Amino acid sequence: MQYTSLLQDKRLTILLSGEIDHHAARETMEAITAKIDVYLPRRCVLDFGGVSFMDSSGIAIVIHTLRAMEELEGELWLANIPPQPMKVLRAAGIEKLVRLGAERSPA
Amino acid sequence: MKPENEAAVQFPSLSANEAFARQLAAAFAAQMDPTLEELGDLKTAVSEAVTNAIVHAYPDSIGPVSLRLRRLPGNVLEITVKDRGRGIPDVAKAREPMFTTGGAERSGMGFTIMESFMNSFSLRSAPGKGTMVRMRKKLTGRGEGSCKP
Ligand SMILES: Nc1ncnc2c1ncn2[C@@H]1O[C@H](COP(=O)(O)OP(=O)(O)O)[C@@H](O)[C@H]1O
Ligand SMILES: [Mg+2]
Numbered sequence: 001m002q003y004t005s006l007l008q009d010k011r012l013t014i015l016l017s018g019e020i021d022h023h024a025a026r027e028t029m030e031a032i033t034a035k036i037d038v039y040l041p042r043r044c045v046l047d048f049g050g051v052s053f054m055d056s057s058g059i060a061i062v063i064h065t066l067r068a069m070e071e072l073e074g075e076l077w078l079a080n081i082p083p084q085p086m087k088v089l090r091a092a093g094i095e096k097l098v099r100l101g102a103e104r105s106p107a
Numbered sequence: 108m109k110p111e112n113e114a115a116v117q118f119p120s121l122s123a124n125e126a127f128a129r130q131l132a133a134a135f136a137a138q139m140d141p142t143l144e145e146l147g148d149l150k151t152a153v154s155e156a157v158t159n160a161i162v163h164a165y166p167d168s169i170g171p172v173s174l175r176l177r178r179l180p181g182n183v184l185e186i187t188v189k190d191r192g193r194g195i196p197d198v199a200k201a202r203e204p205m206f207t208t209g210g211a212e213r214s215g216m217g218f219t220i221m222e223s224f225m226n227s228f229s230l231r232s233a234p235g236k237g238t239m240v241r242m243r244k245k246l247t248g249r250g251e252g253s254c255k256p
Pocket of ligand 2: 056155158159216217218
């Protein structure tokens with residue numbers, strides 16, 4: 001798991017990659033929280049473009065990140081979600097809590 | 108029902124084995140010609156069941172987890188995950204969406220996902236003895252290609 005992040009106009013984008021499961025979850029959660037605590041963004045975008053697999057551990061990560069952004073009175077967006085993670089997020093009804101963006105089809 | 112092919116493994120409840128288990132299931136299912144979506148569903152269901160055995164069955168120790176894969180007639184894949192851990196006191200409650208005893212790191216959506224991603228799902232558990240999850244899914248496949256010895 002690798003995390004690249006970009007900050008622009010108080011908007012923090014975190015690029016997630018690899019497989020998100022319980023084994024990787026704690027580290028991912030801590031990495032995201034650490035970036036939010038440092039940059040205090042108004043909007044956090046989790047970019048799932050590089051995620052090759054995700055199970056329900058990813059749902060806990062999203063909810064945890066949502067709570068962190070709510071504490072800052074900021075918002076959370078999820079972007080570039082491939083079909084498999086999208087199906088898992090939808091099974092949990094995440095679209096009712098957070099704005100979801102599907103994977104951009106390759107141009 | 109007599110399986111056309113089968114495989115079984117046992118491993119210790121280490122979180123590194125979550126990825127191993129779902130990759131094994133995907134490799135076994137390859138001969139059944141699943142679609143990409145079906146493969147994703149299988150891997151997700153295996154990951155959920157095996158993670159539960161690792162996280163909940165043996166909270167403070169390492170114990171055995173077994174995974175059995177069977178190819179049944181009609182291109183049906185059966186997945187059985189078993190542990191000999193602490194068991195579930197109230198199985199109906201455990202299956203409710205969002206129910207978790209795992210704190211902020213868990214979502215409580217594991218069983219809900221297993222049930223909705225697979226065609227059939229059964230859960231048996233005895234406190235102090237262990238838990239067994241059995242799931243089946245019919246894969247689209249191309250219809251032909253039954254295994255010949
Ligand atoms: N193999 C198991 N052994 C003991 N308890 C289990 C097992 N699997 C599930 N459980 C119990 O059922 C609850 C719900 O499981 P699940 O739906 O996968 O959600 P989560 O894993 O996120 O808690 C768990 O929190 C745990 O209390
Ligand atoms: Mg679970």
